[in-house]
Amino acid sequence: MTNNKVSMAVIRRLPKYHRYLKEMLENGINRISSKELSDVIGFTASQIRQDLNNFGGFGQQGYGYNVEDLYNEIGQILGLVKTYNTIIIGAGNLGQALANYNFASHGFKLEGMFDINPKVTGLRIRDVEIKDMDLLEEEIKNKNIDIAIICTSRDAAQSVADDLAKYGIKAIWNFTPVDLKINNHEVIVENVHLIDSLLTLSYFLKEK
Amino acid sequence: MTNNKVSMAVIRRLPKYHRYLKEMLENGINRISSKELSDVIGFTASQIRQDLNNFGGFGQQGYGYNVEDLYNEIGQILGLVKTYNTIIIGAGNLGQALANYNFASHGFKLEGMFDINPKVTGLRIRDVEIKDMDLLEEEIKNKNIDIAIICTSRDAAQSVADDLAKYGIKAIWNFTPVDLKINNHEVIVENVHLIDSLLTLSYFLKEK
């Protein structure tokens, strides 16, 4: 099924398929052809078929794809089959905003928040207490944390990431404006650069 | 200088160049070769030279690039030459977090926040009052707003975007989990899908 090497371009399109299929499912659409999907999602029908066939033949000639089945298949491919335990490091504005975001509905459970600032430690966000960083190692191990969401200051980020890797975290979702580098290539790092996105927008704004 | 058609792949790398060059500038590095830049930024030297030559010959054989000049050139290309006026629509957790983010330092000035919820209207975030949506049209026109940052609920997003386009906004930075579609192709739309990023991370987590 999952064959050798799927390109990054394909992988980054999968969440979009997942999103659109979920919407269709909610709207009671239970069958879709690559052509119809193309019309709403904006990729060519050919690309959609190519993308999906990286993972298996989920469709049926003359029929198309069953929306629910395809949604579940892609969910499986994306690893949305278990609940992942997450923590947030840095409970400032962004950290708190992300704590309030409903990632839980996608299977990402917030198990803890950490900060060095005594002004926020002890506070609770959605039933999760903000704890001191001293407790980080212990909690990662005890609560079997998979993903750490880094919302610290730029300066603290790399050092926090190094610690997290040492404590055995499996993945890091980084919101600070640095590209975190982890020597241990078992640790997955996903950098979200909001500024990069804004500057891209700015580029096109200038072009007009 | 700016020639015909620069590919999206190149454009999306520009902010990263900008980020790294800024860091070098702060560290007192005033000269860099494509090879050295390659080592820190992770693109090949050849790609760096190709990318930059889409916009002009900023380097010098035998020398490399002057960091400050290149930083400024890329800033110019990205449109970071004027201050853009921005507003945030939807003053929930994410909206408030973004209001506290220092985009201002990059030339994006927050000129207003809007919400329909009377529990938040009237509050002030960093000297910016959260106003009722009724005032949206007037403020966009009076304050010459360039960019609207949408942080509403998913359901409100498209309708808000349609209004914004009608009121003459130039660009939309969208944080809701839908792909906003604006008929007027003069309006630039940049969708930030946090969930897509998280699901990509989840994909790689599962692969291990």
Add this chain to the structure above:
DNA sequence: TACAATTAGTTAATTAATTGACAAACAATT
């Protein structure tokens, strides 16, 4: 049941993106 229409999966063709190679320009050194 036969037949026309639909549509996935797959291979081939095309286009786009990246990498490699090299001449020309300049810097640094002796």
Add this chain to the structure above:
DNA sequence: AATTGTTTGTCAATTAATTAACTAATTGTA
């Protein structure tokens, strides 16, 4: 001043990604 080493800009080669074309399976209909 001459020479060696460095490094860009650019063109060519290669690799990757996308699109098109086609076959075979299935649906829907007469």
